Amino acid sequence: MLHSCNNLQLQTKMGIENGSTLKKKWGFRLNRETNMGADITIRGVRYMLMSKLNKSDTRPVLPLAHGDPSAFACFRTTQVAEDALVDSIRSGNFNGYGPGVGILPARRAVAEYLSQDLPTKLSEDDVFLTVGCAHAIQTILTVLANPNANILLPKPGFPYYEAVAKSCHLEVRHFDLLPEKDWEVDLDAVEALADENTVAMVIINPGNPCGNIFTHQHLEKVAKTAKKLGILVISDEVYDHLAFGKNPFVPMGTFGSITPVITLGSISKRWIVPGWRLGWLAINDPNGILKEHGIIDCIAGHISLSCDPPTFIQGAIPDILGKTKEDFFLKIISIIKDNANSCYEGLADVPGVVCPSKPEGSMFVMAKLDLSVFEDIKDDLDFCLKLAKEESVIILPGITVGLKNWLRITFAIEPSALEDGIKRLKAFCERHSIKA
Structure with missing residues (x-):
């Protein structure tokens, strides 16, 4: 031990005499996973x-x-939205911290907004407010990322899903959208890809990047396929109601009684305010399957650990959703x-x-x-x-x-x-x- 110490002292002395210093071994390390998928x-x-x-x-x-x-x-947003935001700020009621899941009146307003198109009404307890739709994607994929789990994503699709999945070690498997069938889901491919470790499939409707609208009949087939496989459907509806062709927009939550559906959305696109960063994650599961398996509690727990939308924007949501004219x-x-x-x-x-x-x-x-x-x-x-x-x-x-x-x-x-x-x-x- 003494011999080792003497050698170290000698090396240190020699280094100083030679005009150099020994290289410091720093304790920090790069977490390469934070950059996975960024490209x-x-x-x-x-x-x-x-x-x-x-x-x-x-x-x-x-x-x-x-x-x-x-x-x-x-493409400027409606004055109703601008006035609602100003009124929210000037009220002085939305300057403090809000609950992690979102302010109650805002969650209730989102539930009412989504319920207009659903056979089963949502309550405020079915809605979690997020920092845009991106935060909703992060939340649900993180919650589902158990060891060995995999998720089915559309190809083509929105690359953010793959980037987030990689960052939380959730295996990605791609199913095709069929251009010759107006970009419908290749349901045969979905069944072939799924196994006992598959947790969910993602659909984007209205379609990004394809500009398609899924029909009621096709969405029902998607729901029945998911039920057969024992997986939930994550339905990205950030472009909800931006439909202008032969097919009307039908929310996937319509089929929540067939298989559990988690709807992701925001005010970004329909109200033309992507920078306001107000989104949501909504549960369409009248049979209570997700609650029974602890998914709802896990979503609430994860959201409580992350950032939440600015309270003044949450305060404006009831008027934005409820008072915007057709x-x-x-x-x-x-x-x-x-x-x-x-x-x-x-x-x-x-x-x-x-x-x-x-x-x-x-x-x-x-x-x-x-x-x-x-x-x-x-x-x-x-x-x-x-x-x-x-x-x-x-x-x-x-x-x-x-x-x-x-x-x-x-x-x-x-x-x-x-x-x-x-x-x-x-x-x-x-x-x-x-x-x-």
């Missing part, structure tokens, strides 16, 4: 595309990749529908870009790339990088949402900007085509 998020890919813009191009950048129309004047919604739907038609028709004239079906909901359309048309385009990511650099148009490569050599395009922007974006896209494709 596949829409924000991450958008940031990469934005970095490729040509700064000498004086034309405005056209954002056809991100579903946030709030930047455009034609004409506001009709105006927004009218703009989005016209844009969807213009986008679909415009893309029909773009060489190498093919839309399998006309969008009927949400704010997006999926278009397939025919790489054989192009002379120097390797794949969808290469396409989007070059498009950003040459035309200052940002479109999301399909690989981000699970479909290689596809594109996800948003049409929820100013109509004139959309028209300009399609023109630039067409010019780009013509310039890179083999015929050119």
Whole structure:
């Protein structure tokens, strides 16, 4: 022991004499799991595309990749929502901490809002308020992430689910959405993928990224398949009621008596206020299966450990949900529908870009790339990088949402900007085509 100490003292002395110091062994370590999946998020890919813009191009950048129309004047939220928020702040009643699950009047208002379209009414105890829909996704996936558990996600889908699942060690298995059937769920694939460790399947309706609306009949088949497999359905309905085609929006909670359904939503899209970060997680389970298995208590426990939405926004929710007039919604739907038609028709004239079906909901359309048309385009990511650099148009490569050599395009922007974006896209494709 003495010999070891003498050696250490000698090494230390030699290090000082040589003008160097011994390297300190720090105690902290990188938690690599916190960065798992960050590269596949829409924000991450958008940031990469934005970095490729040509700064000498004086034309405005056209954002056809991100579903946030709030930047455009034609999509401004209703004055009812703005007044409700101001009144909430000025009341002085919502400056303190709120309960983790959400303020009671706000939860009751969300329950009433959702119950308008459901056969079984929800109570405030069925609703948990979250910091946007993203927080709701984090909550339910974390609660379900038991050892060896797996979850079934749609392909294409919203990549945030996969990123969160990876971060909490929840195995992901993908089932296809079928473009030839208006992006219906491949239920045969769902049954083939599921096993005794499958906990849930996710659907997104209205569809992101496909712009589809599931029919009542198809949703019932989804519920019956989930019941057969003994799993719950997580229904992402953040674009609820943004439907403008042949199929009306039907909430998955309609089939909660068949299989347990957890509905995720927010005011972000329908009210055009994504930055307000007010969402919810709602339980549609009249048979009490989730309560019996402790899922409800676990959700409440997890939410109590995380952050909750600002209380002044919660205070405004009863008026926002209860007093917004139908004409506001009709105006927004009218703009989005016209844009969807213009986008679909415009893309029909773009060489190498093919839309399998006309969008009927949400704010997006999926278009397939025919790489054989192009002379120097390797794949969808290469396409989007070059498009950003040459035309200052940002479109999301399909690989981000699970479909290689596809594109996800948003049409929820100013109509004139959309028209300009399609023109630039067409010019780009013509310039890179083999015929050119």
